[in-house]
Amino acid sequence: MSFPPRAAAEPLTVMGAGLVGSLLSLYLARRGHTVNVFERRPDPRRAGADVGRSINLALSDRGWRALEGVGVAEAVREVAIPMYRRVMHDVKGQLTHQPYGLPGQAIYSVSRGGLNRRLLELAEAEPGVTLQFQQQCLDVNLRQRELHLRDAETGAEQHVAFRRLFGTDGAFSAVRGALQKTDRFNYSQSYLEYAYKELTIAPAADGGWVLEKNALHIWPRGRYMMIALPNLDGSFTCTLFFPFEGEESFAALPTPADVEAFFGRVFPDALPLMPELTEDFFHNPTASLVTVKCFPWAFGDEALLLGDAAHAIVPFYGQGMNAGFEDCTVLNQLMDQHGDDWETIFEAFQEQRKPNADAIAEMAVYNFVEMRDRVADPRFLLQKQIESKITAQYPGQWLSLYSQVTFSHTPYHAAWTNGQRQDAIMARIMPHIQRPEDYDRPEVQDLLQQEMTANPAVAVPA
Ligand SMILES: Cc1cc2nc3c(=O)[nH]c(=O)nc-3n(C[C@H](O)[C@H](O)[C@H](O)COP(=O)(O)OP(=O)(O)OC[C@H]3O[C@@H](n4cnc5c(N)ncnc54)[C@H](O)[C@@H]3O)c2cc1C
Ligand SMILES: NC(=O)C1=CN([C@@H]2O[C@H](COP(=O)(O)OP(=O)(O)OC[C@H]3O[C@@H](n4cnc5c(N)ncnc54)[C@H](OP(=O)(O)O)[C@@H]3O)[C@@H](O)[C@H]2O)C=CC1
Numbered sequence: 001m002s003f004p005p006r007a008a009a010e011p012l013t014v015m016g017a018g019l020v021g022s023l024l025s026l027y028l029a030r031r032g033h034t035v036n037v038f039e040r041r042p043d044p045r046r047a048g049a050d051v052g053r054s055i056n057l058a059l060s061d062r063g064w065r066a067l068e069g070v071g072v073a074e075a076v077r078e079v080a081i082p083m084y085r086r087v088m089h090d091v092k093g094q095l096t097h098q099p100y101g102l103p104g105q106a107i108y109s110v111s112r113g114g115l116n117r118r119l120l121e122l123a124e125a126e127p128g129v130t131l132q133f134q135q136q137c138l139d140v141n142l143r144q145r146e147l148h149l150r151d152a153e154t155g156a157e158q159h160v161a162f163r164r165l166f167g168t169d170g171a172f173s174a175v176r177g178a179l180q181k182t183d184r185f186n187y188s189q190s191y192l193e194y195a196y197k198e199l200t201i202a203p204a205a206d207g208g209w210v211l212e213k214n215a216l217h218i219w220p221r222g223r224y225m226m227i228a229l230p231n232l233d234g235s236f237t238c239t240l241f242f243p244f245e246g247e248e249s250f251a252a253l254p255t256p257a258d259v260e261a262f263f264g265r266v267f268p269d270a271l272p273l274m275p276e277l278t279e280d281f282f283h284n285p286t287a288s289l290v291t292v293k294c295f296p297w298a299f300g301d302e303a304l305l306l307g308d309a310a311h312a313i314v315p316f317y318g319q320g321m322n323a324g325f326e327d328c329t330v331l332n333q334l335m336d337q338h339g340d341d342w343e344t345i346f347e348a349f350q351e352q353r354k355p356n357a358d359a360i361a362e363m364a365v366y367n368f369v370e371m372r373d374r375v376a377d378p379r380f381l382l383q384k385q386i387e388s389k390i391t392a393q394y395p396g397q398w399l400s401l402y403s404q405v406t407f408s409h410t411p412y413h414a415a416w417t418n419g420q421r422q423d424a425i426m427a428r429i430m431p432h433i434q435r436p437e438d439y440d441r442p443e444v445q446d447l448l449q450q451e452m453t454a455n456p457a458v459a460v461p462a
């Protein structure tokens with residue numbers, strides 16, 4: 001990708017050097033801008049720095065495209081683990097499988113800390129980028145274009161002028177906090193009754209993986225679930241998504257003995273692989289899950305929210321970072337189209353991205369029900385097999401919702417609309433199917449043909 005040099009490129013300010021802020025800084029600097037980045041945490045490249053929760057993330061096509069745009073994808077690919085399928089573990093330890101896409105298609109487990117450090121290294125190496133760590137934004141005076149910062153080490157506070165501000169300071173954004181005080185700013189946050197806790201499956205004695213390495217593991221239990229993603233060192237990071245309160249909940253497991261007994265009962269095959277279970281359980285936070293929606297994301301041509309600051313979603317589709325990275329791709333395209341007309345860029349950005357952010361927010365909640373419950377149902381797995389057959393028979397006309405979200409660049413809102421239409425069609429077809437072979441029966445083929453004629457191009461991949 002080429003980046004046109006800007007003769008009079010102006011200094012820009014980025015608040016938050018997480019995944020999106022560090023990638024965005026690279027995109028902006030490649031266009032010749034001076035970029036001042038502020039981050040509340042210490043430099044994660046320094047030994048012992050807190051890198052926050054959530055150890056690994058699933059990276060998919062939208063994220064890859066954004067990384068390719070600044071030439072970093074190949075370096076990340078070298079340390080990413082492809083996960084080709086879901087592997088479901090039932091209460092007896094029996095396994096079932098569901099491929100994510102076509103043979104060879106995968107989502108990739110990457111280390112959050114490793115990815116963030118790599119992006120920071122690249123940003124810092126770019127002429128014009130200055131990174132300042134341990135600078136917490138306390139407030140922003142949008143009209144006077146002034147940041148109020150606090151040095152986390154010394155406690156010293158300062159006011160710093162800015163001309164144009166990009167708020168990439170995450171789900172609990174201070175920049176968004178300032179926008180909330182402006183006229184007609186809409187805001188909502190909605191917490192799930194569930195929390196998550198990260199746990200660990202240890203590597204084998206020889207450093208290998210004790211479960212299938214190239215898979216995302218799910219222990220679906222109806223109202224709750226545990227998942228596991230592989231790490232390079234042979235371990236898996238597990239996340240338990242579990243109600244805060246109730247009969248089966250975090251509140252109902254107050255002691256190590258309770259935790260061991262519960263895991264022995266509901267995750268019997270995982271328990272022996274988790275030697276640190278009770279230490280992890282009582283040491284790691286019980287973290288909440290929130291969807292944040294707001295609008296507008298722009299304040300004139302002065303400030304713009306991107307990433308979780310604009311659209312924090314629950315993690316069940318593995319798309320939060322991917323959506324934030326796609327924000328960078330889209331902003332870059334708009335900078336190509338509109339040069340330095342920032343007001344137009346900001347306006348077009350929020351108009352284009354907001355419906356997509358709302359759609360992935362809804363799909364993320366939907367995927368929780370699929371993962372914790374539906375994947376344990378043999379009828380659901382049969383339906384997925386039938387959908388693969390339809391894709392093969394009608395290429396370009398049918399792509400599963402999962403593939404549209406994960407392996408295409410179809411706007412999220414278009415994918416979601418297509419997916420809902422596909423669901424309605426499947427609800428009419430599946431009563432005629434008891435086994436995979438039924439797909440070839442003439443009445444099923446006739447019905448399918450009618451559906452495809454009535455609904456041409458249910459999903460055309462972009
Ligand atoms: C459990 C879990 C699992 C997830 N799994 C996936 C996944 O598999 N795939 C995926 O695509 N997404 C996943 N996500 C979502 C993903 O983590 C986020 O969407 C992504 O981190 C958003 O990036 P960001 O840069 O917008 O925000 P962040 O990564 O949160 O970065 C924000 C940065 O701003 C800094 N900051 C915050 N406040 C201030 C302030 N006041 N002043 C200065 N700096 C500040 C923070 O320290 C941080 O460095 C998951 C999320 C969770 C919680
Ligand atoms: N959508 C979601 O459900 C969630 C998304 N995330 C996102 O995941 C990413 C990684 O998170 P990570 O780096 O581990 O960040 P953390 O979860 O450690 O949170 C970072 C800071 O945000 C503040 N914070 C955390 N939880 C809350 C809360 N419930 N209410 C108010 N403030 C809160 C805390 O600030 P302080 O110390 O000042 O209190 C905390 O230090 C980020 O993108 C974050 O945006 C994180 C959690 C949930």
Ligand SMILES: Nc1ccccc1C(=O)C[C@H](N)C(=O)O
Binds near residue numbers: 058239367
């Ligand atoms: N990364 C995650 C974090 C938390 C919950 C789910 C994921 C997923 O990636 C799920 C995957 N996309 C799936 O549908 O099987």
